Amino acid sequence: MKVFQTDEIRNIALIGAAKSGKTTLAENMLFEGKMINRKGTVDDKNTLSDYRPIELERQISVNSSLLYTLHNDIKINILDAPGFSDYTGDILSSVSVADTAILLVNGQSGVEATTENAWRQADKTEKPVVFFINQLDHHNANFDEAVRQLKDYFGDKVTIAQYPVKTGEGFDSIIDLMFMKMLKFKQGGGAPEVLDIPDDELEKAEELRRKLIENAAEGDEALMEKYFENDTLSLDDTRLGIKLGMITRGIFPVFCGASKHGIGVYRLMDFVVYTCPSPDQVAPRKTTAGKEFHCKKAEPSALFIFKLSNEQHLGEVSLIKVYGGEIYEGQDLINPRTGNKERVSQLFIVNGKNREKVERVIAGDMAVTIKLKDARSNDSLMDPKAADAALEPIAYPEPVFVTAVKAASSTDDEKLGSVLQDMHRIDPTIIAALSREQRQLILQCQGEYHMNTVKWYLDNVHKLETIFYSPKIPYRETITKAARADYRHKKQSGGSGQFGEVHLMVQPYFEGYKDPTDFPVRGKEEHKLTWGGKLIFNNCIVGGSIDARFMPAILKGVMENLEEGPLTGSYARDIVVYVYDGKMHPVDSNEISFKLAGRHAFSDAFKNAGPKIMEPIHDFAVRMPEDMMGAVMTDLQGRRAIIMGMDSDGKYQIIKAKVPLAEMDRYSTSLSAITSGRGTFAMKFAEYAQVPGDVQSKLLKAYEEKLKEED
Numbered sequence: 001m002k003v004f005q006t007d008e009i010r011n012i013a014l015i016g017a018a019k020s021g022k023t024t025l026a027e028n029m030l031f032e033g034k035m036i037n038r039k040g041t042v043d044d045k046n047t048l049s050d051y052r053p054i055e056l057e058r059q060i061s062v063n064s065s066l067l068y069t070l071h072n073d074i075k076i077n078i079l080d081a082p083g084f085s086d087y088t089g090d091i092l093s094s095v096s097v098a099d100t101a102i103l104l105v106n107g108q109s110g111v112e113a114t115t116e117n118a119w120r121q122a123d124k125t126e127k128p129v130v131f132f133i134n135q136l137d138h139h140n141a142n143f144d145e146a147v148r149q150l151k152d153y154f155g156d157k158v159t160i161a162q163y164p165v166k167t168g169e170g171f172d173s174i175i176d177l178m179f180m181k182m183l184k185f186k187q188g189g190g191a192p193e194v195l196d197i198p199d200d201e202l203e204k205a206e207e208l209r210r211k212l213i214e215n216a217a218e219g220d221e222a223l224m225e226k227y228f229e230n231d232t233l234s235l236d237d238t239r240l241g242i243k244l245g246m247i248t249r250g251i252f253p254v255f256c257g258a259s260k261h262g263i264g265v266y267r268l269m270d271f272v273v274y275t276c277p278s279p280d281q282v283a284p285r286k287t288t289a290g291k292e293f294h295c296k297k298a299e300p301s302a303l304f305i306f307k308l309s310n311e312q313h314l315g316e317v318s319l320i321k322v323y324g325g326e327i328y329e330g331q332d333l334i335n336p337r338t339g340n341k342e343r344v345s346q347l348f349i350v351n352g353k354n355r356e357k358v359e360r361v362i363a364g365d366m367a368v369t370i371k372l373k374d375a376r377s378n379d380s381l382m383d384p385k386a387a388d389a390a391l392e393p394i395a396y397p398e399p400v401f402v403t404a405v406k407a408a409s410s411t412d413d414e415k416l417g418s419v420l421q422d423m424h425r426i427d428p429t430i431i432a433a434l435s436r437e438q439r440q441l442i443l444q445c446q447g448e449y450h451m452n453t454v455k456w457y458l459d460n461v462h463k464l465e466t467i468f469y470s471p472k473i474p475y476r477e478t479i480t481k482a483a484r485a486d487y488r489h490k491k492q493s494g495g496s497g498q499f500g501e502v503h504l505m506v507q508p509y510f511e512g513y514k515d516p517t518d519f520p521v522r523g524k525e526e527h528k529l530t531w532g533g534k535l536i537f538n539n540c541i542v543g544g545s546i547d548a549r550f551m552p553a554i555l556k557g558v559m560e561n562l563e564e565g566p567l568t569g570s571y572a573r574d575i576v577v578y579v580y581d582g583k584m585h586p587v588d589s590n591e592i593s594f595k596l597a598g599r600h601a602f603s604d605a606f607k608n609a610g611p612k613i614m615e616p617i618h619d620f621a622v623r624m625p626e627d628m629m630g631a632v633m634t635d636l637q638g639r640r641a642i643i644m645g646m647d648s649d650g651k652y653q654i655i656k657a658k659v660p661l662a663e664m665d666r667y668s669t670s671l672s673a674i675t676s677g678r679g680t681f682a683m684k685f686a687e688y689a690q691v692p693g694d695v696q697s698k699l700l701k702a703y704e705e706k707l708k709e710e711d
């Protein structure tokens with residue numbers, strides 16, 4: 001296998017709506033480059049990029065695939081990304097390591113919600129974007145409308161570089177404004193026939209070309225001058241101008257075709273090779289310490305692991321991009337995250353499921369390696385002399401979907417936990433953690449579809465039967481007034497018995513609360529609770545009615561109650577306790593008796609002290625197209641949301657609100673349904689607030705029933 005130098009490499013990510021034709025385009029690019037001699041199709045389940053069992057079953061891309069093809073001796077690395085927003089993690093990681101994003105638009109549907117999501121990822125990573133309006137062989141494809149929408153959504157830097165002569169069945173000709181020629185393609189692909197632009201298209205073509213040249217030259221003064229002098233630009237200068245414009249994101253050129261039939265594909269590859277930037281021509285990747293890697297061979301070796309994947313016959317592979325120097329077999333590198341050495345054992349150049357061994361990989365190129373000791377997505381491996389900091393990791397999106405999960409058989413719970421941890425290592429947007437408070441394994445991810453993907457792997461790969469259910473809401477319990485209670489714990493069984501009696505009073509804790517004057521406070525302990533709030537525990541015993549040595553046991557009983565509050569079993573907080581009287585038995589009193597007496601006395605007092613349930617309230621913001629605002633608002637009102645304000649952002653509106661977490665179960669699914677996938681939201685814990693009376697009654701009843709069931 002040839003070793004490709006940095007300037008012989010182009011890295012592109014194919015992104016865009018699901019079903020826009022990314023996988024089909026990739027397959028056709030491979031065919032054009034003679035990497036395959038027969039094209040597979042998504043429908044026949046034999047493409048090189050959708051090869052994983054889940055992808056074959058569902059006929060969609062779930063993971064990004066790394067592929068490559070050749071065009072005029074240049075290696076084009078292709079990342080074929082998924083389209084669904086639930087797989088944004090993979091869309092983002094693909095875009096992050098590519099040097100140009102090719103954003104496919106289905107010519108029948110225009111800008112879809114997932115088109116916008118793909119755009120956002122390219123925007124976030126500040127990548128050059130080329131639009132490819134695809135599927136123009138469909139009778140209802142509409143190029144002009146698609147372009148209108150692109151400009152509408154993404155601004156007027158969206159610039160036509162090509163347009164179709166006639167769309168629909170038989171579509172094969174494209175006017176190319178860079179060449180000022182008409183390209184006529186054969187069904188199935190190949191290099192096009194280059195023809196003069198027909199007379200009746202000339203005026204339109206000239207007008208569009210002017211716009212293209214203006215936008216291309218805009219970023220570069222020398223080019224601008226040349227253009228004004230000669231009223232045109234040479235092909236080389238046009239390419240240079242567009243390249244510079246793409247890098248600074250001053251131009252987003254629009255191409256077109258029908259990838260399934262190879263129409264426009266050869267030319268698009270030509271554009272990738274001659275106009276899209278090579279890896280060392282785009283913005284560098286910084287380290288977390290601010291040092292820059294420009295994909296230059298002279299730099300110290302540095303690679304970034306942008307994805308892990310489990311592959312048949314190989315096991316776990318790491319997909320890498322080389323950001324500096326070169327990587328070769330047997331090389332020792334350092335992982336700055338751990339400080340440990342990693343040896344690069346084997347390197348492969350891959351085409352989806354096919355692979356070929358290589359000895360070295362030069363800066364700018366992508367490859368896979370296997371058998372790393374301790375690798376995660378987002379890790380980097382660095383030359384020992386440059387290992388002080390890692391290459392900047394990808395900032396994955398915050399989770400939008402939360403669920404609890406457990407194994408159908410509790411003996412599998414531990415295995416489930418470790419399988420999910422491993423999934424996180426591979427896909428950082430799958431986050432699982434055991435919540436001590438909720439006593440549940442909580443899974444966070446990018447949507448219900450993403451959750452179903454996790455479940456698919458659990459079912460089919462790990463053979464783990466699981467149950468997904470709503471997570472428990474972390475309520476808090478507290479009191480609103482003072483109350484007293486006595487409790488005597490007494491048990492006579494055989495020889496020794498148990499006896500302990502506790503009289504106590506509770507009152508709410510707040511800054512500046514006052515101790516009662518009925519009894520003296522002889523010892524005061526302040527406990528900061530790990531879940532927030534305080535417990536103040538007062539020893540007010542006079543005359544030795546309870547020995548001081550039993551006080552810790554009483555405190556323990558109270559603490560148990562705080563950890564599993566009397567109303568709903570949630571954490572209780574902000575309470576002052578006064579133990580002011582009690583009784584002992586000379587023989588039968590022991591710690592366990594006083595712990596139990598303390599626990600019951602506290603629980604009884606608590607229930608009489610105007611107890612209330614507090615619920616978590618989140619700061620919330622939702623963004624949706626203007627015309628969907630009414631529907632989103634109505635839905636929010638049904639969720640007890642308090643609207644805090646509104647903002648507009650172009651064609652979008654943003655509603656800010658405070659929402660009770662209890663009402664937001666599976667919100668991402670609802671929002672997606674209400675807004676046809678166009679809405680996005682974010683929320684973050686803000687504070688605890690008292691639940692309304694009717695909600696409290698419901699919660700109390702539910703907990704009582706649960707306790708009865710457990711008895």
Ligand SMILES: Nc1nc2c(ncn2[C@@H]2O[C@H](COP(=O)(O)OP(=O)(O)O)[C@@H](O)[C@H]2O)c(=O)[nH]1
Pocket residue numbers: 016017018019020021022023024025041042043059060061083134135136137138257258259260261
């Ligand atoms: N008629 C037509 N169908 C296409 C074209 N490109 C893709 N398709 C079909 O559209 C569907 C989705 O294509 P796929 O490549 O999986 O899209 P992806 O989800 O973007 O990867 C498949 O059935 C393809 O055969 C095209 O240019 N013309």
Ligand SMILES: [Mg+2]
Pocket residue numbers: 022023024050060061080081082083
């Ligand atoms: Mg696909």
